[in-house]
Amino acid sequence: MDSLQGHLLIAMPSLDESFFERSVIYICEHNDKGAMGVMINRPTNIVIDELLEQIGLAKKAQLSLSLEESVVLGGPVDTDRGFVLHTPQSIWVNSEPVSEFCMLTTSRDVLNALGTEESPKQFIVALGYAGWSKNQLEEELAENTWLTIEATPELVFNQDYDQLWTQATKQLGFDIWQISSQVGHS
Template structure:
C-alpha cells in the first residue's frame, strides 16, 4: 500500500485568500511553525492587540530595571487557540529553554526565560510576541489548501520582524506576484 504524499508547510506563510470564511483568519498572514502528518501549529503575525510588552511583563510578574522603559511593542493575537498562552517569534541570536527552530533565522519560544531576558535588555535582536496560536488537526490544513483557502510561500524573516504590520499580508502575497485586491472571493468551477 502506498503512503500518501505529505508536504510540510513548516517555515511557510499562509496567506488568507478572499474565500476565507472564518473570521478568525480573514485577512491574516500566518507563519507555520510546525507541521507534520499529525497536524500543524502556526502564529498569526498581522493582528496587533491593544496590549504591549510592558503590560505582559507586569501581568506575568517579571520585574525590569528602573532604567528600562516598558516597551510599547505590540502584542499580537496569534490565533484562536490558547489565547492566554504566550509565544515569542524571534531571531536565532540565542536559544532559550523552550525554543523550536522554525527556519533559518526564525525561532519560536514559549518559556518565560526569554521574557526575563528581554526585560533585562538581553533578549534577541528581533521579536514578535503573540498570545494564542492557530492549530490544525491531522489532514485539516491539507484539506484547506486543496480548497484554495490559503496561498502559501516561503517565510521571510524581514516580513515578520521589519515590515510594518499593516503591510505584511500584501508583502507576502507580492512575493508570489499576487495582488490580493484583485482576487475574487467567489469560487468558480470550470
C-alpha cells in the same frame, strides 16, 4: 505534501468577515499529525511592557530599550498562553528552531530577557496560536482558503501590521483582489 514549516499562510479574500480575515500566519510546525502557526499581523491593545508587568516579569532597572510594540493575537487557541518568535538564540528553556532565521520559545525566561542586553535582536510576542488537525490544513489549501509563500526575516519581523497582508501577497506577483475564491471544475 511537503512540510510548510517556515512558510507564511496568507488568508484569501474569501475569509473576510471571519477570525482569519487578512491574516498572515507563520507556520512553526507542520507534519503528519497536523500544523501549528502564529498569526503575526493582528496586534492587541496590550504592549509588551504592560504584558511583562501583568505577569510580574518587568524589571525596569534592567531594561535597555522600551518595549512599546504590541503583543499580537497569535490565533484562537490557548489565548492565555504566550509564544515568542525570535531570531536564533539557543539559551532558552523551551525553544524550537522553525527556520534559519527564527525560533519559537514558550518559556518565561525569554520574556524576562526582552528589552535587556540578552534579548533576541528581533522578536514577536504572541498570545495564542492557530492549529490544524491531521490533514486539515491540506484540505483548507485545496479549498483555496490560503496561499503560501516562503517566509523571510523581512516579512516576519520588519513589517507594519496593517500592511503585512498586502506586502506578503505582493510577493506572489499579482494583486490578490484579482483572484477568485471559487474553485472551478472542468
